[in-house]
Amino acid sequence: MAFTSTLLEGQRAQRKLLVHVAEWKEGSETKREILGTRTEDSSIEFNPDIETMTDIRGITYTDVNKTEPQQTFDPFYILGGSALSDYLSQAALRNDINAYNGTFDVYIIQAYLKDGDAYYAVKHSGCSILPTSLGGDSFTAMPIEVHYSNNITEGSVDKLTDEFTFTPAVSTSTGD
Amino acid sequence: MSVDKNQAMIDFLLTCPTIQRSPLFFNFAKSKEDNNQVILLSNDVKLHEPYIDGSVMKQYRFILLSYKSISLNPIVKVPGYPDENLTEIAEFQEILDWVKEQAEASNFPDFGDKCVIDSMTVLSDNPTLYDVDNNVAPPLARYSITIQLDYLDNSLKLWQN
Numbered sequence: 001m002a003f004t005s006t007l008l009e010g011q012r013a014q015r016k017l018l019v020h021v022a023e024w025k026e027g028s029e030t031k032r033e034i035l036g037t038r039t040e041d042s043s044i045e046f047n048p049d050i051e052t053m054t055d056i057r058g059i060t061y062t063d064v065n066k067t068e069p070q071q072t073f074d075p076f077y078i079l080g081g082s083a084l085s086d087y088l089s090q091a092a093l094r095n096d097i098n099a100y101n102g103t104f105d106v107y108i109i110q111a112y113l114k115d116g117d118a119y120y121a122v123k124h125s126g127c128s129i130l131p132t133s134l135g136g137d138s139f140t141a142m143p144i145e146v147h148y149s150n151n152i153t154e155g156s157v158d159k160l161t162d163e164f165t166f167t168p169a170v171s172t173s174t175g176d
Numbered sequence: 177m178s179v180d181k182n183q184a185m186i187d188f189l190l191t192c193p194t195i196q197r198s199p200l201f202f203n204f205a206k207s208k209e210d211n212n213q214v215i216l217l218s219n220d221v222k223l224h225e226p227y228i229d230g231s232v233m234k235q236y237r238f239i240l241l242s243y244k245s246i247s248l249n250p251i252v253k254v255p256g257y258p259d260e261n262l263t264e265i266a267e268f269q270e271i272l273d274w275v276k277e278q279a280e281a282s283n284f285p286d287f288g289d290k291c292v293i294d295s296m297t298v299l300s301d302n303p304t305l306y307d308v309d310n311n312v313a314p315p316l317a318r319y320s321i322t323i324q325l326d327y328l329d330n331s332l333k334l335w336q337n
Contacts, residue, residue, distance in 0.1 A: 016230030016334045034335045036228040038328070111334060138295075162337045 001156060001169060003113040003120040019109040019160065020071070020146070022084055022129060032162045033084040035073055035106075035146065044071045044108070044148070069124075069150065074143035075136070084129075089142055092131045102126040106146060107166065109157055118156035123166055125151045178331070179288030181236055182216060185325075188278075188285035189214070189240070194270045198242075205243075207312045212271075213241040217322075230333040233294070236287075236325040241306055242268045243316045261317075268303045268319045275323060290331040297324050 007013055020035040020042075036042055049065040078085045091099030104127045113120035128147040135141065157164040186202060189195050189212075198210040205213035217237040225233040244267075247260035275298050278284070284293040299322040306320035 014230070015226075015228045016332075019229075019335055021335075034229060034337060037231070038233070039228050040225060042228055160335050162335075 001115040001118065003110075003115045003118075003156075006112050006114055013112045017111040019107075019111055021107040021109065021162075021164075022127075022146075023105040023107065024084075024087070024103055026083075026087060031083050031087075033082065034162070035076075035084075035144075037079060037082070038077050039073045039075060042071060042073050044069050067150065069148035071146040071148070072132075072143065073146070074132075075141040076131075076144045078140040078142060085142060088129065088131050088144065089134060092134060092142070097130075100130045101128050102149070104129050104146075106148060107157065109160070111160060115156065118158055118167070119160065121155055121157045121166060123153040123155065123168075124148045125153065178290065179286065181285070181287055182214075184285040184287055185236070185238065186214065192271055192274045194267065194274060205241075207243055207309045207316050209243055209245050209316060211243045213243075215239040215241060229335055232329045232332065234327055234329050236327065237322060239306075239320050239322050240271065242271070242303070242319050243309070244268065244319060246308065246315055246317045264317070265303055265319060268321075272298050272301075272303060272321050275321075284325070287325075287327055290329065292328040292330065294326040294328060297326075298322070299324055 021032055022035055023030060023032045025031070047068040047070055049067070051063045051065055052060055053063075054060045076085070078089060088100060091097075106124045106127045106129075107121050108124070109119050109121040111119050126149045128149075129144055130147070131142045131144050133141075133143055153166075153168050155166055155168040157166050159165075182202065186200065189200060195212055198212055199205075199208075201211060201213045203213075203215055205211050215238060217239060219235050219237055223235055227233070244264035245260065246264075249260075251259045251262075275296065279296040279298075284296055287293060303319040303321050306318040309316045309318060
C-alpha cells in the first residue's frame with residue numbers, strides 16, 4: 001500500500017491524529033481502548049541504545065544497537081466506561097503483575113497517512129502496560145507506562161473506532 | 177447534535193424548588209423582589225485544556241443573582257422578629273446548597289452526548305452582596321453566586337468509542 005499524507009504543505013499534524021490503542025483479553029472477550037483520554041501530553045520515547053566510535057580521522061560512527069520504546073500516560077484517570085482502568089487498577093491492587101506483563105497488543109495509528117480509506121498503523125504484540133501509582137487529589141488517577149514490545153506488524157486500520165479491523169501489510173517487518 | 181448549554185442550564189435550574197417559587201430570567205431582569213437572574217460570563221478559550229485524543233476540557237460559568245428587599249433596621253433579639261436581611265440571604269443560600277447537593281449526586285444539566293460534565297462548583301460558600309439597586313423604591317439588594325461547570329467537549333475527538 002502507498003500511504004500519503006493528508007496534511008497540507010507546511011501544516012502540522014494535530015496530536016489527535018497519532019492514536020494509541022490497547023487491546024487485551026479478559027476471559028474470552030477481546031477489549032480495546034484508546035489511550036490518552038484526558039492526557040494533555042504524551043510521547044513515545046524510543047530509548048535508543050547508541051554506541052559511538054570516532055576513528056583516527058575524526059570521523060564518528062554511530063551504531064544503534066536497539067531501541068526500547070516506552071510511553072507514559074500521566075494523568076491516566078479512573079474513568080467511567082474505561083475497561084482498561086478497571087482492569088489495571090484491580091490487577092495492581094491484587095499485585096497481579098501477570099495481568100499486565102506482555103498481555104497487551106498496542107496499535108499506533110498515524111491517522112494523517114492514508115491509502116484510500118485505510119490509515120497507516122503498526123501493531124506491537126505482547127506489550128506491557130503497568131500502572132505506576134494510584135491516587136491523586138480530587139479525582140483518582142493511575143498513571144501508566146506502556147512498554148512497547150518491538151514485535152511489530154505493519155499494516156492499516158479501516159476506521160477510527162474501537163471496532164476497527166487491522167490488516168497486515170503484505171510484507172511484514174519485525175523489529176529486534 | 178449540539179445542545180444549547182444556556183437552555184440546558186436554565187432547564188436545570190428550574191428544577192430547583194426554591195427557584196420554582198420565584199421568576200427566573202436570563203441576562204436581563206426587572207428589579208423586583210425575589211426575581212432571579214442568570215448572567216452568563218465569558219468563558220475564556222485560553223482556559224481550555226486540549227487532550228491528546230482531541231477532546232477539550234472547557235468551563236461554563238455564570239452568575240446567579242437574586243433580588244431581595246433590604247432592611248435598615250437594627251437587629252433585635254426578640255423571638256418572632258427575625259432580621260429581614262438574614263432571612264433573605266438564607267433563602268438564597270438554599271439555592272446554593274441545592275446546587276452543591278446536585279453536584280455531589282452527579283445530577284448535572286444535560287449538555288448533550290458530546291459533552292461530559294466533570295464537576296459543578298459554586299465558587300463561594302455563601303452568597304455575595306453584589307450591589308444595591310437604589311433606583312427602585314424600596315431599594316433592593318442583589319445577592320450573587322457564581323457557578324462553574326467543568327466539562328469535557330468530545331465534539332472534536334477523532335476516535336469514536
